[in-house]
Amino acid sequence: MNLVQPIRDKSKIEEMKRALLDSGYRDYMLFVMGINTGLRISDLLQLTVSDVRDKTHVTITEGKTEKTKRFFLNPQLREEIANYIQTMDDGDFLFQSQKGDNQPISRVQAYRVLSKAAEAVGLDEVGTHTMRKTFGYWHYKEFGDVADLQQLFNHSSQRVTLDYIGISQDETDKRLEHFFL
Numbered sequence: 001m002n003l004v005q006p007i008r009d010k011s012k013i014e015e016m017k018r019a020l021l022d023s024g025y026r027d028y029m030l031f032v033m034g035i036n037t038g039l040r041i042s043d044l045l046q047l048t049v050s051d052v053r054d055k056t057h058v059t060i061t062e063g064k065t066e067k068t069k070r071f072f073l074n075p076q077l078r079e080e081i082a083n084y085i086q087t088m089d090d091g092d093f094l095f096q097s098q099k100g101d102n103q104p105i106s107r108v109q110a111y112r113v114l115s116k117a118a119e120a121v122g123l124d125e126v127g128t129h130t131m132r133k134t135f136g137y138w139h140y141k142e143f144g145d146v147a148d149l150q151q152l153f154n155h156s157s158q159r160v161t162l163d164y165i166g167i168s169q170d171e172t173d174k175r176l177e178h179f180f181l
Contacts, residue, residue, distance in 0.1 A: 003125060004125050004126055004127035004128075004129045004130045005124075005125040005126070005130065005133065005166050006130060006133035006134040006136065006137035006138075006165055006166050007035075007123065007126075007134045007137075008137060008166070010138075012121060012122075012123060013035065013134065015121040016031060016117050016118065016121055016123070017031060017032065019117035019120045019121050020113070020114075020117045023113065023116070023117065026095055026096065026105075027113045027117070029080065029081075029094070029095070030044065030095050030110060030113065030131075031114065031117075032077070032080055033047075033077070033081075033094070034128075034131025034132065034134075034135070035131050035134045035135050035138075036074070036076075036077045036135065037071050037073075037077075037135065038071075038132050038135035038136060038139070038152055038153065039060075039069075039071070039132065040062065040063070040064060040129075040132060041107055041110055041128035041129070041131070041132075042064065042107065043060055043062055043069075044094075044095065044110075045093070045095055045104040045105060045106075045107065045110065046060070046063070046093075046104065047060070047093070047094045047095075048090070048091060048092060048093055048094065049085045049088045049089060049090050049091070049092045049093075049094060050090035050091065051094075052073065052081050052085065052094065053081075053082075053085060053090060055073060055078075056073060056078070057070050057071065057072055057073065058070070058071055058073060062154070065154050067154060069154075095110075097109065107128060110128050111127055111128050114126055114128060114130065115127070118130075132153075133164060133166060136149050136152075136153065136161070136164065136165035137165045137166055137167075139152075140162075140167065146161055146162060149161050
């Protein structure tokens with residue numbers, strides 16, 4: 001299994017969005033939902049239109065942990081979702097496959113979509129977990145609250161969370177370089 005990384009450069013996030021939008025609105029929305037909710041790919045792919053239509057919060061049962069998770073859809077994400085689903089029916093999967101009738105894309109297809117866009121914008125070490133890790137990385141950079149992320153991700157410890165989101169020893173050292181009491 002290859003180790004994947006968060007996208008640490010906001011300009012690369014924007015490049016990924018453009019590359020994905022070029023391949024289709026569905027692919028763009030998968031990425032936007034992933035980096036703005038921190039959900040696992042398996043949980044993203046099971047979302048239906050009725051799960052998100054006119055909602056401020058979405059409640060799911062996580063596939064991996066079987067725990068109930070309630071997550072907030074911020075106003076910008078709600079607007080993106082509303083534009084995306086305006087012609088869809090409530091029972092439709094958000095990220096429909098072109099194969100079969102109302103089936104979600106597979107994890108493999110999601111990986112292919114993200115890998116192709118990453119290659120186009122010059123990113124390595126990208127996979128489906130990159131979206132979740134990118135969410136965590138930027139959430140941590142913005143708020144510095146590892147305990148909050150640990151809870152969001154249902155991780156067993158803060159160290160697991162920091163390792164997961166790719167906060168390296170160099171970054172830790174840099175933060176401490178001018179810290180002196």
